[in-house]
Amino acid sequence: MMNRLWVVLGAVLIQLCLGAIYAWSVFTPALKDAGWSKMDTQIVFAVGLATFALVMVFSGRKLTKWGPKKLAIIGGVTLGIGYMFAGSFASPDFWPVLVGIGLIGGAGIGMAYVVPIAVGMNWFPDHKGMITGLAVAGFGFGAMIWVKLAGTWGNLINEVGIMQTFMYYGVIFMVLVLIGSIWMKMPPKGWLPEGYQVPVQSAGSGGEDFSAIDMFHTPQFYLIFFTFAVSAGAGLMSIGLMKLYPMEALQANGYTMIEASAIAGTAMALFFSIANGIGRIAWGTLSDKLGRKNSVLLMAGSQGIILLAFTYMAGNEYLLYLGATLIGFNFGGNFALFPALTADEFGNRAVGQNYPYIFLSYGVGGIIFPILGGMLGDLGNFSLAFTICGIACLIGAVAIAIVFPPYKCEAHRPFSVHGFFHQLHIMDDDIDCK
DSSP states (O other): OTTHHHHHHHHHHHHHHGGGGGGGGHHHHHHHHTOHHHHHHHHHHHHHHHHHHHHHHHHHHHHHHHHHHHHHHHHHHHHHHHHHHHHHHSSHHHHHHIIIIOOOOOOHHHHHHHHHHHHHHHHHHTTTTHHHHHHHHHHHHHHHHHHHHHHHHHHHHHHHHHHHHHHHHHHHHHHHHHGGGGOOOOTTTTTTOTOOOOOSOOOTTTOOOOOOHHHHHHHHHHHHHHHHHHHHHHHHHHHHTTTTTHHHHHHHHOOOHHHHHHHHHHIIIIIIHHHHHHHHHHHHHHHHHOHHHHHHHHHHHHHHHHHHHHHHTTSSOOOOOOHHHHHHHHHHHHHHHHEEEHHHHHHHHHHHHHHHHHHHHHHHHHHHHHHHHHHHHHHHHHHHHHHHHHHHHHHHHHHHHOOOOOGGGHHHHHHHHHHHHHHTTTSSSSSOOO
16 A cells, blocks of 8 residues: 555645645846836736636546546646746736736646645545645745746746746746656555544534535635634735835835845745745644644735734835745745635535635635736735725634534524524524534
8 A cells, every 4th residue: 555655745745746836936126127117017916826726626626537647637737837837928918928827727726736636535534634735835835936036046937038937937847746746556455554533523523514505505604714714815905015005115115126136036946935834834744733623814914914013114125025934924824724624614524625615715716816916016005905905814813713613413404693693503502513
């Protein structure tokens, strides 16, 4: 039997490539020099995120039918083709880049993303938070690698140009995902880790499996969806603006354009990206001890406070590094906590089919908040964008605070205000499923 540690290696290799979308900000200065507006750069980013989330619903449905290995291969090939398509033109025109990276590349990410999560949880049911964090850590660390390779490490954009960089990345992504897919196999039927006990069929244990329709009939689904949308959306906007906003703020405080660019680039490529990867592992592992709900509440609440303070931090080099680190750390936690929370609330075995619907909130947040940030940036008001995001995260923390484990037997009861709060277990905990 395959050693389950190989699954971790395969998951990280795949996610390193899928994290390329978070390296988008390294291309935005060159695209602006080519005549793109700030809004244009954020549209491509937002379309990539939305396509990623929508296609992930499709891939979740196909996971059982096609198998995880085949799905990962299709995703990797699609991602590579998207970047190569974008790089095959003579200049970085908006529409080819939108189609290649936003639509085709986003679809490739959506195809492959659910595979390491579902496979990892099946091999590590005893450490759901930790394995989910490890499985998606590569997504965060990948951003740092691709930013640095295009920038200060490999200097690809300056040496070969942005179009050739897209071509190189497409080939690299395809190869690495194909290697990682070798270990994307589900464990044999009935296999369990030594000493592990299957959870009983009770709410909140992951032992009671909800269908997608069952899940849609619970208020918990919508509260979790909202919290993920605002928490992830705020982080996604921060990624898109982590170079542009600090550059403006730093120059307003007396830094030269070259100094501001170097500082902002370091904040994104080093502090944000490393913290993003570490946060996925740390929050996932922590949630195995604190519980998923408490961890999401702490993460969303602290993120709201940090985003509100970031408007005062962006113009100071060291405060910028601190702010980028904290935002990246909390942002990374979303991708470890929400898959595990979905498994806890709606069933371990159903997570591959149910989590993509929760993940649609990522697409919602990825459209609304980055475009909001781009619009306000063009109006010269980046600080208002971060303030709005901070308030939204605090509201999300309140929403998650009233989420309690759902009971499948309640899912299809007729809607009423009393019934809504009863399902949340706010009004009472006396659940009658007879």
